[in-house]
Amino acid sequence: SVSSIVPESCLLIVVGLLVGGLIKGVGEEPPILKSNIFFLFLLPPIILDAGYFLPLRQFTENLGTILIFAVVGTLWNAFFLGGLMYAVCQLSGPSLNHIGLLANLLFGSIISAVDPVAVLAVFEEIHINELLHILVFGESLLNDAVTVVLYHLFEEFANFEQVTILDIILGFLSFFVVSLGGVFVGVIYGVIAAFTSRFTSHIRVIEPLFVFLYSYMAYLSAELFHLSGIMALIASGVVMRPYVEANISHKSHTTIKYFLKMWSSVSETLIFIFLGVSTVAGHHYWNWTFVISTLFFCLIARVLGVLVLTWFINKFRIVKLTPKDQFIIAYGGLRGAIAFSLCYLLDYKHFGMRDMFLTAIITVIFFTVFVQGMTIRPLVDLLAVKKKQETKRSINEEIHTQFLDHLLTGIEDICGHYGHHHWKDKLNRFNKKYVKKCLIAGERSKEPQLIAFYHKMEMKQAIELVESGGIGKIPSAVSTVSIQNINPKTLPVERVLPALSKDKEEEIRKILRNNLQKTRQRLRSYNRHTLVADPYEEAWNQMLLRRQKARQLEQKMNNYLTVPAHKLDSPTMSRARIGSDPLAYEPKADSENLPIITIDPASPQSPESVDLMNELPKGCGGLPPSPEEEDEEGLMMRVKEPSSPGTDDVFTPESNSPGNQRMQRCLSDPGPPPEPEEGEPFIPKGQ
């Protein structure tokens, strides 16, 4: 089929050409890709999408390589090309003689930058292995700083009479200002966004808006000061992502993902179509020498640059870049719409040969996108370059990766070598100690990464299970906790997906009823009086402990799910529910998933009997603990000693009595009606 041969970007350009031709044929003036539309509206979504979903681990591992390619490579390209073009111009006679060195250098700097849009468009389709992808893509993102500096530098210089050494040095310094300034702006906005997301638990609907808004503001602010907007955008996306994802609801996360993908797709399409239209519409000035030599030297510069830099970089890399890799990197240096727009911005007064530049740039863009874009896929297959492995990250990988990280950090410390891992470890520690506390709401801030990852996986599996309708077919190999977690989760998810069929609902109700039944039986023999009696105190404390743990577990799970604030009014539930006691626990709307224990309402104690409605795991009751619990599929509450120091940060050994007192308190007076709150992390009341 056509799309397997021709990359999408090419087709879009062709469509643009056709549309432009059509419009011109009708006699109208076709619209040209105006630079400010491009830079303000079309480019940011693509960059934000790339930055937000940047695979950070690979990116930082290869950061040195990427930076060298981006900075040194682009500089080399610019100067080499500019210099050579100047020579060509001087040599080629009267038509080109008047183009000065600076103009040529400017031209070189515009066209030397690898374009992220084009790279993304082509590389996405060939599924190349991650290393190469991140190298070329990272380079295309980071070279924006160089391009911006060079562009403005040469543009300014072209107006000067004399260019002094001081100017050059200042220009060199301005590079650092632009790039680091851009990153700085991005980081600030990222932090602000993360901080904002900490408080959005009550207004879940507009959470995605903050992500988009702050990122765009970062971009605009950076562009305002002539800093690198692209770097700001990427920095803000990268910085805000871990914290925002910890804070926002699952739905918001999905929204953000799909909106970003949608916008970037639309932008990309528009960009390529406009390129096609502008080609037809623009004023062109074709000069064979100039254009052909530009094309030629572009390719040579790229290849030479990659070769020399790789030779240099390979001395420092552990995983070396093979010649195959180098070829792909060189071949993947596509130019795109950024170059076109930058040239379009040039002022006619100072640069009379702008049209010629434009023509040359368009030719190069067409060549790289069409020729290189189309042939890269067969070449990749021919050279048998390693393709991307489409594996989902398993918990094994996560554990072992962390393990190896710690191991390597330890070894590095023994060697006294402040390597890669050492700094990464320091950053992680700083992150855990200070930053996470500020930027992540509530309990999540203390959650180790491993646990968070695990929860994510469990939840994903639970949702998949529900969607595939396989409630009854829970694999037996999954641990008991997982089973328990999946089961109750089907209920809140049920509300999220109202499409669950009738018989599934019936199944769920049946499961719950059975569970409830069991606990009810259990509690018949338990009444208030037994609480006071000493022999049961021990068992009671254990029960409290287990409840606490179950609660914590449940809370952490439920943090990911958006649960509407209203109570579920299934008949089983309302029958079970009588009152509640917020003194002991804050009952939540979603807590009805787990079986509810009620104290027999006919208890002699008080008419308004307070029941301990909560997610009491099955198997908890003030009864002789061990034999009963053993055969219950409870939340894996293997009864050990009540608490061992360090396993439960809520219950300390001394808490036994206060907990006990609390229970007595709660049984003697009814508490105020419960206020369910959605998604609020449970903070256990003071001991």
Add this chain to the structure above:
Amino acid sequence: SVSHSQITRLYSRFTSLDKGENGTLSREDFQRIPELAINPLGDRIINAFFPEGEDQVNFRGFMRTLAHFRPIEDNEKSKDQDGPEPLNSRSNKLHFAFRLYDLDKDDKISRDELLQVLRMMVGVNISDEQLGSIADRTIQEADQDGDSAISFAEFVKV
């Protein structure tokens, strides 16, 4: 093998760590390294340096263990498989890591050993049950021969 400059550097590090100046390192010398103290796997790494039952490691042993972590040289890759595998080959590195998990040296990572490592990495705030379920899931994912433990072959595959 290891380059000359690397050896010199490691030797100077060795001597700076060796406070007793008797040419060997004891466990306390390692524990004096501050970053190692906060590394969750610190103790295990230290133990890996000391051969069975001994309490001192000389420079040769020090180097030998560290040599595991040298990057793989190109010429060694093309060496044929006849001779003993170079110390820093990928499988030896993985074996080293595996040994850090597998304390009782039965060539399997059992659920308990996994739990211990998880506990060390995760800290004290997580309940045992949660860790247990994570360990179960991990074993379930990696275990292919159904023995509820991770053997070295399965470990390598991950």
